[in-house]
Structures are given as structure tokens and as C-alpha cells.
Amino acid sequence: MKPVDRRLLGYARSARGFFVVAGLLGLVQTACTVAFAWLVSSTVVAAIGGASVSQLTGSLAALAAVVVVRSGVIWLMGYISARAAAVVKGELRRSVLEKLPQLGSAWLSSRNSVTVSTVVTVGLDALDTYFSKYLPQLILTVIATPVVVSVLFAGDWVSGLTVMLTLPLVPVFMILIGRATESAQKTQWQKLGRLSSGFLDVVEGLSTLKIFGREKRQAERIRRVTDDYRTSTMSVLRLSFMSGFVLELAASLSVALLAVSVGLRLVDGSLGLGVGLFVLMLAPEAFLPLRQVGAQFHAAADGIAATDEVFEILDTPVVSGAIGSATVTSVGELPGALEQRSTRAAALDGLEISGLGVSYGEVRVLHDFAATFRAGELTVITGPSGAGKSTVVAAMLGFVQHRGSIRLLGTPGREPEPEPEPESARALAPGRELGQNTRPLQLDDVAWSGQRSQLLAGTIAENVTLGARTPDAALAARALDLAAASELDPLTALGVNGAGLSGGQSQRVSVARAIYRALDRGCAVLVLDEPSSALDAETEAELLRGLRELAGRGMIVICVSHRAAFRAAADAIVTVARPGDATVPAAVASLASTRRN
Template structure:
């Protein structure tokens, strides 16, 4: 991320408002600094000239007012920065969550869930420092430094030229130090992600580690990652302190050049005392914002890195290539429920190949309404991936169409009810999990959905913990199927897609669920099930074979 990334202004309106307010405050702050330096100069000159307290008192009063005004403006700048940081974090989090919801699993493909969690929580919190310390100084550098240099140049051209020649030294040091700071911060950020991911992996697999007697090794592993993170943090702090020293040294030497020049000309009588003092008071102020930008860069580095990660999440996903699309027909025309008065003709797969799978074979099939269609094939052939392409979770080549209209990856798919291979249940009740996303709960419809899923006797008020705790594997699986059934019934979805819905069920529960799926299909829906279970294949009206060519070639090679 650059010092002021345009993406921040594009994705967070609060950042634009802060820049506008910060610019106004920066101009006022600069005017107050110039007035304060001039008033202080007048006080000293009047005192040197031997003027009494009566003559100096009005100037002292104005100087006190300038000091108060500067303090108030600094407070307003801090207040605006704090509010902007809070609002920007809220807006970025909301946009990132919307992007994750819209993009589905494809949006975070290749990213660890702990990584995304770290970015959206503690990572974005580091933007507080970016807005409170770094960005105000960046604004002052763009506003105050040119104005102060112009005033110095107007009053004393020699000192103005000295300041102009010395100012570029600080950005040069900033760039050199910034590269090192950025590298150290990036290493620290990666160490933090490894720590978060490692901890969540240990917690998630604790039962397996316990069974295999490997739980005692994990504290040492986490300790090593923690110590690595601690070392990276100390490295960032070391670079930060050194960078602060270098920048202070460069600024001090630059101000010293101006002071020596003014002192020599004062001794020779070439420069009036009032002018020399006024310029000498303004010189440190001209260097201060630029010096603070360099000093605060390291403090804002975490926020900058986290914002970069959020912008990566917000970046548009690659659009799927939909072959043989009808001219003038947009992919999103297939969104929403079944169109009123339009007969549902099913879903067609035409040469569909998922890009993420190098070995996947083109799939061509027609899933008809009123039928229970089963996608079958050997393990790893791409059955689940094909269903994910239908749901818009992964980019694909070829064509998926509904009622003859192409389905794009960005469509909202209001016509689709889906349940994945792993039942994603949330803390709450069975009813809240089944009616997830519904504005209100229709109790008769809820009972109907539970009956279709083969669990009519389960209590809708039964509490479900995180990761489906409180339910057996088969019950959790059927609650997820009931959620898809409820969505299909409530929203009029004409396609129901289920991934391995009977893998954890016994024969009796499987038969009950298949009866429910048959009832869904007989109502005119296309029911698509990924499964390799014999009972499901026997109950299917149509079977779509995936990866059979590769399987036959492998068997032939083995033979």
C-alpha cells in the first residue's frame, strides 16, 4: 500500500471526508503556526528594545491565543482521525464481509481462515495508528511544509534556498529506512499469521492429536512460532528506533545549517534581528511534518499491510468464461426465483471444466425437473467441484445454463437451494439453523422441511452449539439438508443441490431422506445429489458420471 492508497478512498467514504476535514484543519494549523512564530518574534524584539510590559502585554495575549488555537486544532485533528479510523474500519469490514458472502468459498481460495480472521479483526485495528499518527502528518507535509517554505523564502531568500536544498535529504532517508521497515514489518505480519493459523489448527485437530499421542509436541511448536513473532516484533522496534534517530539527525543538521547562516549574517549586520529570529522559529516547523511522517511510518505499517489484505479480498474475482453464450443475453438474467409463467426446463452442463482442477474432464449433462439426478464417479474426480461451479463458488470454463440462459459466477442464484458436504451449523437452535437467512419463521414450513430431511421428530427449539455440537453427525447432516429444503419451499427454488447428504446416515435414515428428496423432485424441481452410495444410485432417475474416462485409463494402466 502506498502512503495514501487510492483504493482506500474508493472503498471507504469516511477516508475522503477525513482528508477534506484534515486539509481544512491543516491550513488553519499552518496559519496559526506562522502567526505564533511572528507574535513570539514581536515579543522578543519588543523586550530587547526595552519596551515595557504595557507595550508587550497585547502581543503576549495574542500569542497565548495562538497557542490555545494550535492546541484546539491539534485536538480537532485527533478527534477527526479517531472517528475516521473507526468509520473506515467499519466500512472496510462490511465491504470485505459482503465480498466474502457474494464470492463464496472462491473468494478465500488459497487463504487460511485464520489469516482472514486476523486481517478483519486485529489487523484492521492497526488502522487506528495510521489515521491518528501517520495520515495527519502526511497531510501537514503536503500543506504546511510548502506554505512554511514559501514564508521563509519570502522573508529570507538565503534561508529559504537552504531549507529547499536540505528538505530532500529527509525523503531520501525515509525511502531507505522505509524499505527496511517494510521488510521487517512484512516478516512480522507473516509470523503473526503463522501463529494464528497454527493455534487454530491445533485447537481444531486436538482430538486427533490426543488420540495419536501427539498433543505434547504442540506446545513446543506454538512456543517456537511465538518466539519467532516476538523476535520479529523486536526487529521492527529496533528498525523503528534507528529510523527515528536517522530522521531526527537529518532534520537537526538541516536546521543547524539555517541557524549558522542566520547567525553569521546577524553578526555582519546583513540581516535584521526580527527577520532572522522569525525565520529561525519557522525552520524547525518546516521540517517537523516530514520528520514525523518518517517516524510514524513504522507505527502505521501493520495497518497498511492489513488494508492491503482487505483490498485483495475486495478485488474483483476473475470472471468465468461462459462459452457459446447467446448474443445479447446477460448471465444475470437467470437470477432470482422461477419466472412467473415460465416453465422450468432444467439445468444443462455443456463442456464444463473447473479451472482450479487440472485433471477435471469436461462434463456435459442435462438435469431435468421432476427427477432425482445423482452425480457419481471415483473419489477426486470432481463431483463436489462440479456442484461448487453450479453454486458459483469456483470459476469454470464451458457453459452452465438454466432454461437456456447462461448462469454466470456472479449471479445471485435465488433459484438454487444448496447444502455442502460438511454441515455448516451455527450456535443457536435447530429452527434458527434451518431458517437461516429468512426474514421470518414459517413454523408449518419448518416442520415440512424437517420431515423432508427425514428428522420430523427433532425439536426445533433444541440448542445447537458451534460446529454442530449437541447433534450427532447424521442429525447435523440432515439439519443442513432441511435448511436447503426450507429455502426451496420458502423461495420457490427450482434447483436443489446436495453434496453427500447421506454419508453419515444408516440405511433407515437414508431411505427416509431419499423419500423426502423424491417428494421435492415430484413437485417439479431438479434435485441434484452428489453421492457414491448404492442406495442413492438405485433411487436416481438419472446418473451423471464424472471422471469415468480417467478412472478407466488408470485401471487399464494398472492392468
């Protein structure tokens, strides 16, 4: 656990300014401390020597001014620290939220999403203590301790040498206790993540648990995890108190040793009263910053642990997938007519997948998958459960690391990019000419709706136009109509997770959202994963009519479905089989493609 991670300065640039300003303030505070000790000692010596009150007025006024300046510096340090904490938290949260979409759902699926949420929210909030208490003391230690020791050497070299020899005891004890605290702190942080994820899992599945009468067992489990977290927290507190006691003891014994030495020399007359009093007042200031750093280190441990996990996320390299990074540009300035919004899609010939391979660890899900999806056609991907249909979609969306290429065909104004391709791709892509213009599929080419609706609290219209820079009410109504949801009022307010709608209605709103994006941004490809699993036959037929209309305007419409109605309405059917399935011809490995005449 590093006191200050260099990555903090890289990912939160505002922290650099904080260190500069805090360093200047620490220098002023140190000067005030030395001046205060000197003024007090000289004033006391002068008073003992018989100086009148009028003669001490100047010293007393200077002493008051030093106290005021030091108080102002301490207040300003607290204000700047709180401000820096707020700004740095915002920068780190923004960086994480920008990085997570780049890492994709494949990376997130290998992590506990609740733990990630805890780090970005509660974890980063712990930076308040880190910036307001720990870092100011750390900066003050770096500045004040060497300055005070140097001043002590200048005033009395024996006292300076005594402080310099006893001072290392404090960081030694800090390191020894800090190692034990680091282990306990990591354990506490892990238990907090376990408690958060366990509680969220129970809340999400509470209705299912209630149905099967298992809710009481989960209550006991949460109680047990909570007790573990409480015990871990108390262990960290116990170490914190022990650390404070040991540091105070070491500093007190060191100052006491110095005081004995000064007292003996004052008695034998080898040391003047002014110098001796000055040294005695200044010596504790050499130990105080170190003691405070040790105490505040434990208070800021949560923030340090959270930033470590944040930096781990930010340092994770982005694995290139099918979809390259692209700046999404809105075509909202175009008229609302569907014909004009689909111009970009109509310029394409199709989408080609070639040599696609996907593995999850040691498990190979797809191998040498190849298919061509033509523009203007409704293509249905079907196959047994677990064959890899959703994996094909995930690869198209860039959600999983994969081999092979996924490219759009017929892109005007680009040079041909011929490349070698598997024999199966040529066999399954009739009509494709080698050398035809192609380019990789990008983020702003695709509109997608998954198996789960994922609706938000708000109106239906707000859910349909989610992500649009300038929501278009007419286009939203058109998208609902194409999704067989024209009976739904766009102004209907929904609760969390789309509360207020049935499963089929939520599904159609999700499809409408994908259609809206496709129309609003001129997406070439519309991908729907099981879009009618919760629909009756009549509504499903209406949805198919809408999808056929979109395909008829030049869009590449791809649906993953087991439903017979979709297979009957499809222009082409792509059947995904499990790797090694003997029922699939060896020449095509994991693909059988049927195109209607």
C-alpha cells in the same frame, strides 16, 4: 509501500472528505504556527526595547488566542482522524465481504483463509494509527513545509536558502530506511499470518492430535513460530528507532547550521534581532512535519500492509462461472402452503449440463461432461472417489471456473436460445427439443447442502432459516420433517459448530436448511452432497421419502451419494468416471447415464 494508495479513495469514498477537512485544518494549524513565532519574536523584541506590560497586553492576548486555536485544531484533527478511521474500516470490510462471495470458494481455496480473516479483522484495525497519526502528519507536511520555507525566504533569504538546501536530507534518509523497513514489515506480516493459521489449525484438530499423542509437538511448533514473530517484530522496532534517531540527527544538524549563521550575522549587525529570533523559532517547524511523518510511518506500517492485501482482494477480477449474479428475491409474502411455494420450480422441465470441463491448474478433473436432470425426478450422481462428483456440484454452484454450459430448460416467456452442443449431450438428453426455451442457472435457482454441516451457534430453527428475511416457523418445521428430523425441537439451542447434536442430526439440520431455502424462495434445483453418510438405514429411508415428495412437486432434486438405498430409489443415475477410464464408452467420455423406466 505507498504512503497513500489512490485505491483508498476509490474503495473508501469517505476518505475523500477526510483529506479535504484535514487539509483545511492543516492550513489553519500552519497559520497558527507562523503567527505564534511572529508574536513571540515581536513581543520579546518589544519587551527588550522597554515596552510596558500594558503595551504588551494586546500581543500577549493574541498569543494566547493563537495557542487556544492551535490546540483546538490539533484536538479536532485527532477526532476527525479517529472518526474517519472507523468509517473507512467499515467501508473496506463491507467491500471485502461483498467481494469474497463473488470470487467464490475456488479463489478462496487457493488462499489461506486464516490470512484473509486476519487482514479483514486485525489488519484493518491497524488503520487507526494510519489515520490518527500518519495521514495528519503527511497532510501537514505537504501544507506546512512549503509555507514555512516561503515565509523564511520572505523574512531572511539566507535562512530560507539554508533550510531549502538541508531539508532534502530528511526525505533521503526516510527513503533509505523505509526500504529496509518495508522488507522487514512484510516479513513480520507473513509471520503473523503463519502464526494465526497454525494456531487455528491446531485448535481445529486438537481432538485428533490428542488421540494420537501429537499435541506436544504442535505446542513446540507454535512456540517456534511465536518466537519468529517476536524476533521479526523486534527487528521492525529496531529499524523504527534507528529511523527516528537518523531523522532527528539530520534535522538537529540542519537547525544548528542555521542557528550558527543567524548568530554570526546578529553579532556583526547584518541581521535584526526580531527577524533573527523569528527565523530561529520558525526553522524547526519546517523539519518537524517530515520528522513526524518518518516516525509515524513505521507505526502505521501494519495498516498500510493490510490495505495492500485488501486492495489485492478487491482488484481481483471476478471470473464468470455457471451461476450469474442475481438478486435474491424472497417469496415470503406468499402463503405458507408448499404447493404455492413450489410454483416457480414446477414451471421448469429440467436442468442440462453440456460440454462441462473443469481443471485445477494442470490437472483436468472433468472433460466434456454432459447430463440432463429432469424436473420431478430424484437423480443420483455416483462414481468412484476422485472422479469429480463434487466438482460437478461446485460447477453448478459457480464455485469453480469451468467451460461449457449449465442451463435450465423450459423457462416460460423467454425466446429460444439455440446453441451448438456436443454430440454426447444430444445422446444423453432424450426428449429434449432443439430450440426449447433455456436460460443459465442462477444463484437464486439453487438450494444446496454440502458434506459438512456448517452449523452456527443458535437454535435449530435459526440454523434452518439462516438467510431468510422473514423466518417462517411452520415452514421450518416442515423442512425438518422432510429432512427426517421431525423429532428435533426447533427451539433447541446449539453451540459452536452445532455442538449438542450428533453427526447424523447435524447432517439432517443442514439438509433441512437447504430444503427450507428451496421452499421459501421457490428454488428450482435442490442439490445435496452425501446427505445420508451419517444416517442409519431407517432414517435414510425416511429422508428419501421426503426428497421423493419434493421431486413429486416438480423440483429438480440432485443427490451425490454412494449409498445403495439412494441408487435404488433414484429415478435416474448419473455415473461420473475418471477422465480416460476405459470402462466408460468413448462416446460419453466421462458420463454414463441410466434412467429408470
